[in-house]
Amino acid sequence: MPAISTTTPAAAPRVPDGGSASRQHTLRERNLRLVAAAVFEATAPPSRADVAAASGLTRATVSTLVDRLVAGGLVAELPPVAAQRAGRPAVPLVPAGRSVVGLGLEVNVDYLGVRALDLVGDVVAERVETGSLHDSDPREVLARLRALAAEAIAEVEAAGMRVAGARLALPGLVDARGARLEVAPNLGWSSLEPVPELDLRAGDGRALDVEVANEAKLAALAELAGDVPPSFLYVSGDVGVGAGIVVDRQLFLGERGWNGEIGHVVVDPSGPRCSCGASGCLEQYAGKEVLLRGSGLPTSAPVDAVVDLLRAGDVAALDTVRRGGRALGAALATFVNLVDVSTIVLGGAYVELYGWVGHVVAGVVEERALAAPFAPVDVRPAAAGKHAALTGGAREVLRSVVADPARWV
Amino acid sequence: MPAISTTTPAAAPRVPDGGSASRQHTLRERNLRLVAAAVFEATAPPSRADVAAASGLTRATVSTLVDRLVAGGLVAELPPVAAQRAGRPAVPLVPAGRSVVGLGLEVNVDYLGVRALDLVGDVVAERVETGSLHDSDPREVLARLRALAAEAIAEVEAAGMRVAGARLALPGLVDARGARLEVAPNLGWSSLEPVPELDLRAGDGRALDVEVANEAKLAALAELAGDVPPSFLYVSGDVGVGAGIVVDRQLFLGERGWNGEIGHVVVDPSGPRCSCGASGCLEQYAGKEVLLRGSGLPTSAPVDAVVDLLRAGDVAALDTVRRGGRALGAALATFVNLVDVSTIVLGGAYVELYGWVGHVVAGVVEERALAAPFAPVDVRPAAAGKHAALTGGAREVLRSVVADPARWV
């Protein structure tokens, strides 16, 4: 709709979030979304009548919409269960399992992998390869990832499921469109468009919808599967320290998708020099390599090794981790003052170290967060398990399916 | 819609941003918004046909919608101007002036006031009273503000205009609902609900829609009147240092509306003590009182006095301001790394000091912002004039009118 007006000089109005023109079928799309959300976010399987009551639509309308979702394989009907009550028994509605799946992909410093989730949240396929990818060749690594993904796709399609799309997690700066990786220092990658390189395809040859995102941000989304408030800050502690900001169950990406770079918050301008050029960056206190080295371990050692030392009461390890915790707390307090969140989820390496850093971080944040007197900040370890970004990526694909069911029915 | 389901244990689905049930009149509302946005955000007055082309609606539909907006006093028709072209001349559509007005209110440390803006952006009424409100009595001050507002309302209603609502700017922590002031240290106010206290009413006695917001955040919105990118960070330098985050022309408030508290970002942990309890907060380097004291002036002096000293080459003033600029740059670099914006607008006292701090801030930010190599950060002075929060508040009211025209036609 270029709207090349020749009458008045230039009349190309920007269309804000209201989106585009609403027609009759827009009603359908919106109400389908509403009904899908009602089924997917309910705490107990609702009936058509429940959905009608909750959404404000009539039972008649809800019925036709639910029928469409059932036909499209997004929603399933459980066998009607007779309630302890007069009246025709209700048909409970639940997300349909083994029908539509989302793919989570990840390339990180020490592994690459694929995970397929269905709408119930079950893992229906998974492939993981470990090994150092430090300073690796993107073409070669993405080819290996494509092979893994193709295996997973073949597996789920053989079982009669449809693949809705994929999200690729990378440890670096990715633009908000999900197309371009600007730089991933720890992989040694830069200026790259991984999507055409991957060229993922379904069994019938059609190109899959693939988007790239930052690893910490997708890992943050994995937390939404558990018992977490709608808004929180997720901090992923690895070689780098990244963060994902979730507001009202949605990622806040900032102008270009580059927010959450907490690793280079300056904790102390007179501190140690950082690879980024500045001094006293958080990464120099709470990055994985610093924690390992400070504990007298090689940087290739696993975090478990630090935990062993901490358990044994090793003074160097205890000092290093405590110092890292204080620095992390200071940086997080700044974060809380600037973006305002009341829950901080510590992920990545910090999960295993939580017993030692948790209270340190919480103490410093409580002390420095301006709003703490009115609303204390909750600091907790991440609940999603290993390779959280795989789960988060797959969930994000499925979220987009539920958010626009009209495209899948 | 409580949805007290008695069938299944609990089925109260959360309804996400999709909102509530969409009916026929929802289409009307959405398309009215679309058409209103097309008229209000066009660079040149569009015709009905232009709006149709830009929105994707048919000319028939646009016609009925525009007629409704004209009848409601939101849009006006200019006399048809014969273009240099065959065909019936178009009727240019413009925002209707002197019809609907928004009210901006503010109570700050050194003044209180009201400003009324119409949809064109013209100031149609204004009342300002200066004087120190440090440690003032909220009841008394709000009563004075109510009197000023009543005068302004009477004035615009006498001229046949309707008041759509008001926004009250306060220098403190305000919740996201816009109801409760948690604390405003420099006023000495705390735990307050100013809206019922103000109890603003239109001439016919109906209660006006009033919301409270942080002063820096409303001032940020005032910038949208000028030539500013859709996403930016606005920093208001006063006694305290606050910020407003604007993403895609909308305020980002954070979980509870308490974000942007940049004044208490720790610039140097070994720096001077701050009233908040921590050490080395930005406010202790770049707050107005510190800049005045550092220049050898009383804290009651105006910022102009510092400018005079700077012009005269006063060494103490130059040092103090330069030090403040460096601290501000460091804090802003952190901000940029955490929330990702590419434009920083310096407002409040920093406008007058811009000639001395601008390049210092820009230099430090450029040096420390992680994304700077890919996309340089633009630092600029605020364009909105004095009492920007008044303009921003009034504009915010009018934005809500244009965003939901169905309520006003």
Add this chain to the structure above:
DNA sequence: GCGCAATAGTTCAGCCGTACAACAAAACGC
């Protein structure tokens, strides 16, 4: 000066999706 082409805006039948009300289905309770 007049007819033709071009553009703006309006009118009206048709379609689509929702509401409303009546109805069919399937349980409970006395």
Add this chain to the structure above:
DNA sequence: GCGTTTTGTTGTACGGCTGAACTATTGCGC
């Protein structure tokens, strides 16, 4: 076993958008 209750479905009414035909008003060529 029959009324009551609740679920889910069927059919009609209504509102809002589309598309095509129509009117209004200009410029241009002859």
